[in-house]
Amino acid sequence: RYVASTLIDVYAKHGSMTDARAVFDKLSERDKVTWSAVITGYVQNQNGQEALSLFQQMLRFGEQGDNVTSVNILNACSTTAAVEQGQLIHACLVDGEFQVDTFLGSALIDMYASHGKLEDARRVFESLLERDVGVWNAIIESCTTSNNHRLAMYYFECMQMENLMPDDITFVCLLSMCSHMGLLEEGWHQLKLMIGQYGILPIVEHYNCIIDLLGRSGFLTEADNVLQNMPWQPT
RNA sequence: GGAGUACACGUGU
Numbered sequence: 001r002y003v004a005s006t007l008i009d010v011y012a013k014h015g016s017m018t019d020a021r022a023v024f025d026k027l028s029e030r031d032k033v034t035w036s037a038v039i040t041g042y043v044q045n046q047n048g049q050e051a052l053s054l055f056q057q058m059l060r061f062g063e064q065g066d067n068v069t070s071v072n073i074l075n076a077c078s079t080t081a082a083v084e085q086g087q088l089i090h091a092c093l094v095d096g097e098f099q100v101d102t103f104l105g106s107a108l109i110d111m112y113a114s115h116g117k118l119e120d121a122r123r124v125f126e127s128l129l130e131r132d133v134g135v136w137n138a139i140i141e142s143c144t145t146s147n148n149h150r151l152a153m154y155y156f157e158c159m160q161m162e163n164l165m166p167d168d169i170t171f172v173c174l175l176s177m178c179s180h181m182g183l184l185e186e187g188w189h190q191l192k193l194m195i196g197q198y199g200i201l202p203i204v205e206h207y208n209c210i211i212d213l214l215g216r217s218g219f220l221t222e223a224d225n226v227l228q229n230m231p232w233q234p235t
Numbered sequence: 236g237g238a239g240u241a242c243a244c245g246u247g248u
Contacts (some may be wrong), residue, residue: 005241009237037237053242068238074241103239110240134240141240172241179243212243 005037010040030061036069043072048080051196067098074107078114086111090124101131106138113142131162137169144177152177168200175209184217204232 077086178187
């Protein structure tokens with residue numbers, strides 16, 4: 001039972017889409033899970049085009065998919081030029097019986113933001129009935145990737161007023177913005193806050209941001225110092 | 236049995 005989808009998933013996560021596809025192609029019976037396992041594989045291996053093409057095939061086979069499928073397709077739309085496809089999914093979601101949950105919400109926000117449609121991203125955010133940390137991170141990311149420091153910090157405050165704690169991803173977004181904008185003091189401050197006040201352990205992405213920020217600001221000794229004091233060896 | 240939100244650098248468009 002369920003060997004096929006598991007096998008497809010394992011191959012896909014390993015980066016062997018050829019093997020994943022071979023398993024999928026040999027199946028006599030396909031359900032939404034096997035379809036979405038292989039579609040996810042293509043998305044995660046940066047082949048959004050193939051993911052979208054398989055999705056079309058799936059529809060032609062009469063398989064409808066579910067929320068998971070929709071999230072995958074929205075993801076594929078984020079990494080390709082297929083904005084219309086994403087908007088279509090969005091329209092179907094609003095029209096249909098599918099509830100726009102937090103997973104769909106963050107995928108929609110990300111899809112719009114990836115294509116520079118920040119107003120649409122914001123409208124999705126406003127329309128959500130439930131917002132978890134992933135949804136907040138998605139809207140914060142839409143600000144940080146467009147270097148909108150003010151708005152990012154505004155959302156950062158808002159999420160906490162709604163009793164949601166920022167997580168490591170939230171701080172990756174903020175630090176990345178600081179790094180892009182050359183905001184050394186702000187970035188350093190955020191990092192200290194993250195560790196001291198929020199009790200979040202730095203991951204390699206945080207180090208990337210802060211070391212880059214120090215280096216670009218001319219603090220090479222300090223950058224090297226941070227590098228040497230990481231809990232693991234630089235590779 | 237399948238899903239969302241995340242970093243830097245370099246090269247090219």
